[in-house]
Structure formats: C-alpha cells, structure tokens
Amino acid sequence: MADINFTKKSLLRPHTSTLPGSVKPVETKTGATKLVIGATYSYGQTVSINNSDGLRYLQSQSPQSPRREPSPNPSGSAFSSDANDDISEIDSSIDKLRDHNRIKESQTKEVDDEKVSVVISSDQSTLVEKSSIGLKPNIDLLIKDPMKAIDSMKLSDSTVSRLDETQRLRFERCLNKFKDVLQSANIDLDALRNLNWLGIPNELPSELRSITWQLLLEYLPCNADRQVKTLARKRQEYFEGVSQAYARGIAGLDQTIWHQIHIDVPRTNPGTILYQCETTQQCLERVLYVWAIRHPASGYVQGINDLVTPFFQVFLSFYIDENPENYDTSCLPKNVLDVIEADSFWCLSKLLDGIQDNYTFAQPGIQRQINKLKDLINRINAPLAAHLQKEGVEYLQFAFRWMNCLLMREMSLKHTIRMWDTYLAERSDGFSVFHLYVCVAFLDKWSDELKTRDFQGIMMFLQSLPTAKWKEQDIELLLSEAYRLKSLYHEAPNHLSRV
Known part of the structure; x- marks a missing residue:
C-alpha cells in the first residue's frame, strides 16, 4: 500500500x-x-x-x-x-473512553522489550512501538490464506474446562460439521447456510465466523484454487482505491462527505473501547469514505457507520486471542490491520449492494419496509395496530431507525453479530425481507406493554427498549418467531389478513 x-x-x-x-x-x-x-x-x-x-x-x-x-x-x-x-447523551461516554485509552496506551509502552517490535510509521519519520501481544500464531500464513486456519480449529482448553462431557461432544460435533463443509475443494454454500442459520456458538473458534461470513457474502470464493489469488487481488484493489482517494491528503477529499464521516465515526459504539481507539476510527473513516465515493447514487448516509462494525470486529477476532471489544488496535502490526480494513470494506459493500435503495435519495427502501411493517402488524396483531392508531403513533417515528441501522441501536453488538449469522444464511434477502419480519416480531413482543401506554409513553418506551439484559436465548426466540411469521405471511394471499 x-x-x-x-x-x-x-x-x-x-x-x-x-x-x-x-x-x-x-x-x-x-x-x-x-x-x-x-x-x-x-x-x-x-x-x-x-x-x-x-x-x-x-x-x-x-x-x-x-x-x-x-x-x-x-x-x-x-x-x-x-x-x-x-x-449530548454520548459526549460524556466518549470522554471517559478516551481517558481510558490514554491510560491503556501508557501501560502498553511498558511491555517487555522482547514482546515489542519497532517499525517505521508509513506517514511519519518517527519510530512507533507496536506490540504483538494477543496475536494468534502463524499470522503471515493466515493473512495470505485464511482457510489454513480450518485444519487447526478445535475447542480451546479454557472452553473445554468449563463444559461437561455432553456439552463438549455437542460442540465438537458442531465444529466438525462446519469443517467437513469448509474443507471441500468446492464449498457447498447451501450446506453452509443450513449450519450458519442456527448461529455459530461462542464456544467454537472465532476464526470460523470470519471465514463463514466471507464465504456467504461471496467475497471469498467457494473454489479452493481461487481463494488466495482473489483475496490478494481484492485487497490490493482496495488499497489502490484508498491511495487514489487520499492522493492529495485530507484537504483533497470531498469535504461534504469527509466531514460527516469524521463526525459520525467517534459516535459509533461509544461504550466500547475498540471503537474509541483512534486507530480503529481511522480505519472506519477510510472504509466509509472510499465506499461513499464509489457509490455516488447514495453517498454516505448516517447509519452506514454502524453497519461496518460487525465486520471489523469479527475479522479482528480472526487474528487475536483476546476479547475484540476491549482490544487496542494500535497494538496490531500494520499488515494485520490492513487486511482487516480491506476485508471489512468489501463485505460492507456486499451487504449494501442488497439494500442500497435504503440510502439513495429519499430512502425509498426504508419507506417501503415501514409500510410493510404497518401492514403486517395490522394482520398479525390487530389490537396493537388499533391502539397505535388511536394514540396517533406513526410507524416512521420509531421504525425508521430499526430499518436504517438494522436494529443495531436496539441490540448489543454481540447480539447483532449472532443475528447476522442468520441474516447471512437467508441468501440475498436476509438484510431486507427477513429483517422486516424480525422487526415485526420485535414490535409484537412488546405488545402488552405498549397497549397500556399513551402516545408519550409509547414513544419513550420504544426509544429506550429494555434489551440491555437480553441473553442469546432471547435472540434465538426472536429469530425463530421471525421465521415463523415469514413462513405464514410472506407473499401470503389477502384471505390470511385479520383485518
């Protein structure tokens, strides 16, 4: 680069x-x-x-x-x-995280000399310390060919120690099913989708989700002979795009786009150390800017900054043994950070290709989804629909954000990643059609609470939903209900309507 x-x-x-x-x-x-x-x-x-x-x-x-x-x-x-x-609600959180980062950076400099390598910064003639703590072994090989990680995938010792024999055998069987599919010379995407729909358990190696997501998004080819060359070519193409976009420095960028991205990125996941790290923010800014100038029909729209974070976090976890949410990316070697950034760009592009009309002028995709949400609630839960109408609640008032940010403002990032396992398994309409039914199930879940409230209470409740203590079981139930509703009502004839 x-x-x-x-x-x-x-x-x-x-x-x-x-x-x-x-x-x-x-x-x-x-x-x-x-x-x-x-x-x-x-x-x-x-x-x-x-x-x-x-x-x-x-x-x-x-x-x-x-x-x-x-x-x-x-x-x-x-x-x-x-x-x-x-x-204003997140300014204080950002400041606290920045203070935490400054403390952590000062501690990082005290790492033993044998664990620190000195490299030359690409943009300054100064020496910068880079720590390799937390990196997995054989990094150079994994960067070139991520599929090499499959052979060595196994349950970690810490995972095995906290499982009973039945649980251990269950997770080992699950891992072996994934490995059988992924080790084929030509990977069967239908078989991979069937496995991925149920989610990748946290007990399995973190490398598994990174590889599976890239395959399901068709960024990583299914043919084993093409994978290494394709990755190298796509990553190089991204770096060339960055070089062209930044050829004249920040002053040469489209200031309209750059300024908005530069403001939005620090607000992304303000409660998570990873996303308040300046190195992470610079990566996200480049990804979003290059995507925006390559897609002039939509450009950058607020909300897209949220959508890149699951990819960045999942791909980071491929290379480190630590909790990615608490990781300081300034500790990463440059070659590792580069491939995480490039892979995040291409996978974000693949996702947005299927929902780009959500972000074009007047955002017609979102408007259509909100209208469908209203129609489905009328059919599925007529009493709730009548109460919302009686109180003068417009679906646009609360559902716009659900569609624009794919419920990421209502869920933790960990739960979002679990939901995306299923979304990616739903083929090309996972982030549009299936997400719509997830929103239907999500609104229907709060029906009893909403029917007891007036307009003011409804809006306050929907703007601050009690999902902070949700467990993965709650996500599983939500996805199962969405699947049931889609099976019953997607393209169903009018005679199924309850109103």
Whole structure:
C-alpha cells in the first residue's frame, strides 16, 4: 500500500453538506446544527483539527441540549431529525473512553522489550512501538490464506474446562460439521447456510465466523484454487482505491462527505473501547469514505457507520486471542490491520449492494419496509395496530431507525453479530425481507406493554427498549418467531389478513 498521510488536517472552510431528503437545517448561534438523516447539514465555523484533539474541539463547541420529549403527532420531516440518538447523551461516554485509552496506551509502552517490535510509521519519520501481544500464531500464513486456519480449529482448553462431557461432544460435533463443509475443494454454500442459520456458538473458534461470513457474502470464493489469488487481488484493489482517494491528503477529499464521516465515526459504539481507539476510527473513516465515493447514487448516509462494525470486529477476532471489544488496535502490526480494513470494506459493500435503495435519495427502501411493517402488524396483531392508531403513533417515528441501522441501536453488538449469522444464511434477502419480519416480531413482543401506554409513553418506551439484559436465548426466540411469521405471511394471499 502506498504511503499515505492520514493525519487529520484542518478543515479549510465552513461548508454545507447535502444528504438525501428535503429537510432544511435550522442554524444555531453557537455551532453545528443537530444532525439529521436524509437532510441538509450546515456547520458553523472554521476549526483546526489535528489528530484526536479534533473530536474534543468539536464536542466543546457543540451546545449541550437537554433531552427532548417526543411531541404528539410529529410530521415525517420533523421526525427525521430525531432518527438518531442525541449527541449530548454520548459526549460524556466518549470522554471517559478516551481517558481510558490514554491510560491503556501508557501501560502498553511498558511491555517487555522482547514482546515489542519497532517499525517505521508509513506517514511519519518517527519510530512507533507496536506490540504483538494477543496475536494468534502463524499470522503471515493466515493473512495470505485464511482457510489454513480450518485444519487447526478445535475447542480451546479454557472452553473445554468449563463444559461437561455432553456439552463438549455437542460442540465438537458442531465444529466438525462446519469443517467437513469448509474443507471441500468446492464449498457447498447451501450446506453452509443450513449450519450458519442456527448461529455459530461462542464456544467454537472465532476464526470460523470470519471465514463463514466471507464465504456467504461471496467475497471469498467457494473454489479452493481461487481463494488466495482473489483475496490478494481484492485487497490490493482496495488499497489502490484508498491511495487514489487520499492522493492529495485530507484537504483533497470531498469535504461534504469527509466531514460527516469524521463526525459520525467517534459516535459509533461509544461504550466500547475498540471503537474509541483512534486507530480503529481511522480505519472506519477510510472504509466509509472510499465506499461513499464509489457509490455516488447514495453517498454516505448516517447509519452506514454502524453497519461496518460487525465486520471489523469479527475479522479482528480472526487474528487475536483476546476479547475484540476491549482490544487496542494500535497494538496490531500494520499488515494485520490492513487486511482487516480491506476485508471489512468489501463485505460492507456486499451487504449494501442488497439494500442500497435504503440510502439513495429519499430512502425509498426504508419507506417501503415501514409500510410493510404497518401492514403486517395490522394482520398479525390487530389490537396493537388499533391502539397505535388511536394514540396517533406513526410507524416512521420509531421504525425508521430499526430499518436504517438494522436494529443495531436496539441490540448489543454481540447480539447483532449472532443475528447476522442468520441474516447471512437467508441468501440475498436476509438484510431486507427477513429483517422486516424480525422487526415485526420485535414490535409484537412488546405488545402488552405498549397497549397500556399513551402516545408519550409509547414513544419513550420504544426509544429506550429494555434489551440491555437480553441473553442469546432471547435472540434465538426472536429469530425463530421471525421465521415463523415469514413462513405464514410472506407473499401470503389477502384471505390470511385479520383485518
């Protein structure tokens, strides 16, 4: 990959960025307007941003507005300004995480000399310490050919020690079924989908999910003879795209797109150390920017920043033995970080190819899904539908975010990854049709609670659903109910309607 200076330089001028939609900005006296999905954004004043200080500067310039209560019967355009979480609610979390990262970085420098390798930074003539702690063995081989990991896959000693004999045998059988499919010269994707639909247990090696996802997204070829060459070619293509996009540095980028991404990425998963690490944020910014300029019909839209994180986390876990959510990616060797970034880009692209109309002008894909959600609730749970109508609740007011971010704002990332096992097994419509039925089952689950509340109570409840303590069993039940509903109602004739 060519040397590129990724240092965050000053934003040369205030500007207005336009995203799909028709909502006009309301300027404030002190800084940036509140961000709106599918609207026009404006920024208040010229600022100088260098490295991580930029985020803190922007935060210090943004007014801390109190949490707004939902107003009765807001219009669709007014609602769109509430489609994402308020910035002020996460500022404190970001600052705490940054303090934690500074402490962790200082501790990393005290690692024994024999565990530290010194490398030259690609964008500065300075020596940077890189720790290899937590990396799996044979990294260079795994980078070149991830399928080499299959031969050595087994339950870890720590996993075996906490399982009884019956559990151990069950997980070993499950692992062997995956290995039998994956070790074929031409992998049977239907057989792999059947295994993956039920989810990859956490007790199995983390490498398994990374390989399976890449195969199901058809990024990694099924033919064993083509896999190494294809990976090398696609990764090189991504790096060339980055080199071209950043050829003139940050100042040469499309400032409309770059500024929005640069603001959104630090807000992504603010409670997780991995995503508050500056190295991770720079990777995500490059992935999102290159994707946006390669897809001018949609460009970058708020919400896409969430969708890249499951890929980044799953592919990171392929190379490390630690919990990825607590991992500092500045400890990774550059060649490992590069392939994680490139693989995340291509898999995000594959996912978005199937739902791109969710992010084009006026986001017609999301509007269609919300209309279908309303129709299905009318058919499946008429009392709930009648109560929502009586209280004047519009589905757009709560379901927009469910479709735009694929329920990632309502679930933990760990549970999102489990859901995506099934989504990827549902062929090309997993993130559209099957996700719609997951949302139907999700809304129906809260029916008893919602029918006891008025408009204000309904909106407050749906904006802060009690899923924080959910276990994997809850996700399994949700997916099972979604499958049942899809089997009954997808393309069903009108006589099945209950209303």
